Amino acid sequence: MISDSLEIYRSLSENTLISQRLEEFICQYCEQDPTKLRLKMLGKDIAPQDRAFIEFAILQLEARKKYSSKFLDLSKIIFPSKLAAEQASNTLVSRFHSQLIGGASSLLDMTAGLGIDFLTMSKAIGKEGKDCVAVELDPVKAECLRYNLSVAGIPQAEVICGDSLEILKKYKLEGRRFDLIYVDPARRDEDGSRLYDPAACLPDIVSNRNLLFDVADRVLVKNSPMVDVAKALEIFPDTEALYLVAVKNECKELLIDMRKDAKLEKLVTVDILSNGEHQIVELSPAELGRSYNGPIMEEDLLKEWIEKGMVWMYEPSSTQMKLKTWNYLAEKFNVVKGSPNSHIFFSRECIEDFPGRIMIVERILDKKSVKELKGQPRNVVTRNYPLKAVPLAKKLRINSSNDRFIYGLTISSLEYPLLLDTRLD
Numbered sequence: 001m002i003s004d005s006l007e008i009y010r011s012l013s014e015n016t017l018i019s020q021r022l023e024e025f026i027c028q029y030c031e032q033d034p035t036k037l038r039l040k041m042l043g044k045d046i047a048p049q050d051r052a053f054i055e056f057a058i059l060q061l062e063a064r065k066k067y068s069s070k071f072l073d074l075s076k077i078i079f080p081s082k083l084a085a086e087q088a089s090n091t092l093v094s095r096f097h098s099q100l101i102g103g104a105s106s107l108l109d110m111t112a113g114l115g116i117d118f119l120t121m122s123k124a125i126g127k128e129g130k131d132c133v134a135v136e137l138d139p140v141k142a143e144c145l146r147y148n149l150s151v152a153g154i155p156q157a158e159v160i161c162g163d164s165l166e167i168l169k170k171y172k173l174e175g176r177r178f179d180l181i182y183v184d185p186a187r188r189d190e191d192g193s194r195l196y197d198p199a200a201c202l203p204d205i206v207s208n209r210n211l212l213f214d215v216a217d218r219v220l221v222k223n224s225p226m227v228d229v230a231k232a233l234e235i236f237p238d239t240e241a242l243y244l245v246a247v248k249n250e251c252k253e254l255l256i257d258m259r260k261d262a263k264l265e266k267l268v269t270v271d272i273l274s275n276g277e278h279q280i281v282e283l284s285p286a287e288l289g290r291s292y293n294g295p296i297m298e299e300d301l302l303k304e305w306i307e308k309g310m311v312w313m314y315e316p317s318s319t320q321m322k323l324k325t326w327n328y329l330a331e332k333f334n335v336v337k338g339s340p341n342s343h344i345f346f347s348r349e350c351i352e353d354f355p356g357r358i359m360i361v362e363r364i365l366d367k368k369s370v371k372e373l374k375g376q377p378r379n380v381v382t383r384n385y386p387l388k389a390v391p392l393a394k395k396l397r398i399n400s401s402n403d404r405f406i407y408g409l410t411i412s413s414l415e416y417p418l419l420l421d422t423r424l425d
């Protein structure tokens with residue numbers, strides 16, 4: 001199967017008729033279900049070469065249909081597998097990576113995979129990919145990347161199929177260096193289970209940290225968003241900056257920016273909004289692990305605020321939630337935290353640049369107003385509330401909504417449960 005796949009990918013570069021045939025296939029069957037199409041077309045007695053092409057073409061159709069929104073400006077790329085597409089960086093995230101290049105003029109990607117990051121970063125370096133090297137262990141992925149680089153207009157970039165640590169050792173002996181190494185270690189074990197400990201991922205960059213610095217001045221390491229921030233800083237002691245990156249409030253990665261013997265200078269949250277804009281907050285390392293010592297919202301005060309006029313409620317973004325920057329948010333934006341364990345904030349003025357969801361509190365729900373809500377459009381969100389969102393929505397007997405929310409949370413230092421009727425600002 002691997003040899004058949006390799007032959008297909010190699011023929012794409014060598015024979016334009018294959019590329020044309022692929023585009024015609026996708027155009028013809030773009031509206032059909034790939035699973036049904038596979039059963040229909042591969043259930044017949046067909047020549048092995050035709051079977052290989054059809055399997056390849058249906059894979060491309062399937063990946064394009066499923067991941068079209070993930071790869072915004074890369075409609076012509078081809079995919080070695082659905083898993084490679086699933087694991088690849090979102091284009092919006094890879095664009096952010098390219099902004100971190102600075103004055104780098106050479107790049108080594110140790111774990112290229114589908115190559116979305118390598119494509120965008122090498123383009124940012126320029127010179128049609130000159131002095132940009134991508135290493136990929138899987139021969140099919142490597143051949144696929146060569147083709148994608150050619151159609152993306154990066155003909156001088158080099159793709160090496162092999163073990164990236166062995167390639168590093170070779171470069172060290174040759175005295176070759178790069179301005180930047182980018183590495184996104186494989187986070188699945190042999191059984192396909194997810195790995196969250198950076199020290200358990202492959203290649204083992206934790207044990208080989210010195211080898212990386214023998215070949216590059218700077219190293220960017222992409223980690224799972226599930227990795228604990230303090231643990232990441234312990235594992236990577238040369239961290240100069242740590243980035244938490246989210247797309248549409250879903251945390252995508254914990255990115256470590258390292259230089260040999262560097263000290264941590266900044267923590268940065270990057271929230272990529274639905275319009276593509278970046279909401280960036282830079283924090284001092286002193287914020288990490290700092291216990292909240294600011295004011296807590298009391299129920300009587302919240303009622304008083306609502307009676308006197310508009311009240312805004314803020315739910316921090318997923319990146320702020322992960323860093324637990326409660327003191328920073330309260331001090332920077334002059335907002336009051338709801339309770340010790342309900343990480344919601346309030347103010348009497350709208351703070352438009354608050355990093356997270358901004359709501360207007362319309363009322364505190366009592367038994368009478370809860371009954372009146374039956375059948376009304378509301379989404380239900382719970383934060384440190386006795387009931388989870390789904391059972392609470394069933395209990396309230398309400399319908400979903402685009403901009404109206406009922407928040408179940410706790411208020412005051414006593415964690416008093418409360419239901420708030422809110423709408424998006």
